[in-house]
Amino acid sequence: MLTALLAAAEGVETPALQPVAGVTLLEHQVRRLVAAGVERLVLLTGEWPVTLAAPLGRLRADHIAIDAVRTLADAADRLAASPRVLLVAEGCLPDRALLDRLAAAAVPTIATLPDAPEHQDWERIDAQARWAGVALIDGSRVIEAASMLGEWDPVSTLLRRAVQEGAGRLMLDAPPLLAMDAGSAAAAEAGIIRGTREAHEGWAARWIEAPLVEWSLPLLFPRSIEPLWPGALAALLALGGGLAAVAGLRWGMLVPLLAAALLRLIGRRLSAVQARALPHAQIIARAGDAGLVLASLGLGLGLMRDTGQWGWLLLGALLPLEMMLTALQRRANAWGGGVGEPAWLARGDELPWTLLPVAVVGGWKAGLAGLCGYAAATLAFQLRRGWRLMR
Known part of the structure; x- marks a missing residue:
């Protein structure tokens, strides 16, 4: 079982309670540790700050239990039987990759940084290295440290004992995020936002939506917006846009679909x-798909009524069929080992952004025909890719 020991300095000024991206730093630390497979969390608090109750309550609401203790001796009672304990420094926010590497290392192991001027905020452990804020230790060592602690800092004491035992070192190329005060918390917040960029995003999400989302996220953090709310609003707007298309309101279709794409990304990024x-x-994803299907059928139906040509309705039905077949082939390609899709491929969120300039310049007929051609080219690419993987 993987356990974690976190420290929070005494008093309300502890970095653990520093606001970062809408919640406390402690909540970011705990959620990252849980995502990395930590099954038990022990928080060393010293004198209990009253303001600690709120973040612990939010974590408990998500079924994350933390064992808060006042002294290292209390922590030792809970960690003695744990052969693998992740020690996390106050203010340090390690990413998932670092936690995974350290969890797989031999005990004891210390994450380190070169002793360079740009790393002066990190604790020096010898003439060549500084501690990168995370270490893997044996729980039995906590008992030994508690028995001789005196007035020493508990985390530094555990770290020094690991160094004296010749702990292995995991040298990092770049330091983890660190939030010790308001200034460093703002830098950590920007780093967290950058770290949530999705590698598989298409061109619209990457170059149109992402800048807007990253501008809006800091405005949402102080309001403690839950990720569900932008996602739920996106679902309603997508369905509303689809129904507007059936009713013949073409701009009433496109504008909600564009807003829904932005809100879906905001929900995903907030969640991350x-x-x-x-x-x-x-449900949110299915509502978005349903809105696009209704919009395509509604646009084809409206153009059929305008022109008296049933082929437009056929195109309106063909577009969602092409996208469905593309999604199935994309999954098959992923199972076959295909990775690294080009950004230009058609995805659900790309369709409204593609339709916007084409409809403005060439009209709605050109817009629907262009979307069908775009989806057909994407499907052909995925089929060709699947054939190559099979071979």
Whole structure:
């Protein structure tokens, strides 16, 4: 079982309670540790700050229990039987990759940084290295440290004992995020936002939506917006846009679909920032798909009424069929080992952004025909890719 020991300095000024991206730093630390497979968390608090109750309550609401203790001796009672304990420094926010590497290392192991001027905020452990804020130790060592602690800092004491035992070292190229005060918390917040960028995003999400989302997220953090709310609003707007298309309101269709795409990304990024699963993510995604299907059929139906040509309705039905076949082939390609898709491929969120300039310049007929051609080219690419993987 993997356990974690975190420290929070005494008093209300502890970095553990520093606001970062809408919640406390402690909540970010805990959620990242849980996502990395930590099953038990022990928080060393010293004198209990009253303000600690709120973040612990939010964590308990998500079924994350933390054992808060006042002294290292109390922590030792809980950690003695744990052969693998992740020690996390106050203010340090390690990413998932670092936690995974350290959890797989031999005990004891210390994450380190070169002793360079740019790393002066990190604790020096010898003439060549500084501690990067995370270490893997044996729980039995906590008992030994508690028995001789005196007035020493508990985390530094555990770290020094690991160094004296010749602990292995995991040298890092770049330090983890560190939030010790308001200034460093703002830098950590920007780093957290950058870290939630999705590698599989298409061109619209990457170059149009992402800048807007990253501008809006800091405005949402002080309001403690839950990821569910932008996701739920996106679902309603997508369905509303689809119904507007059936009613013949073409701009009433496109504008809500564009807003829904932005809100879906905001919900996903908020969820990633908080290291929490997006509630009802499948329902939100299905509502977005249903809105696009209704919009395509509604646009084709309206153009058929305008021109008297049933082929437009056929195109309106063909577009969602092409996208469905593309999604199935994409999954098959992923199972076959295909990775690294080009950004230009058609995805659900790309369709409204593609339709916008084409409809403005060439009209709605050109817009629907262009979307069908775009989806057909994407499907052909995926089929060709699947054939190559099979071979």
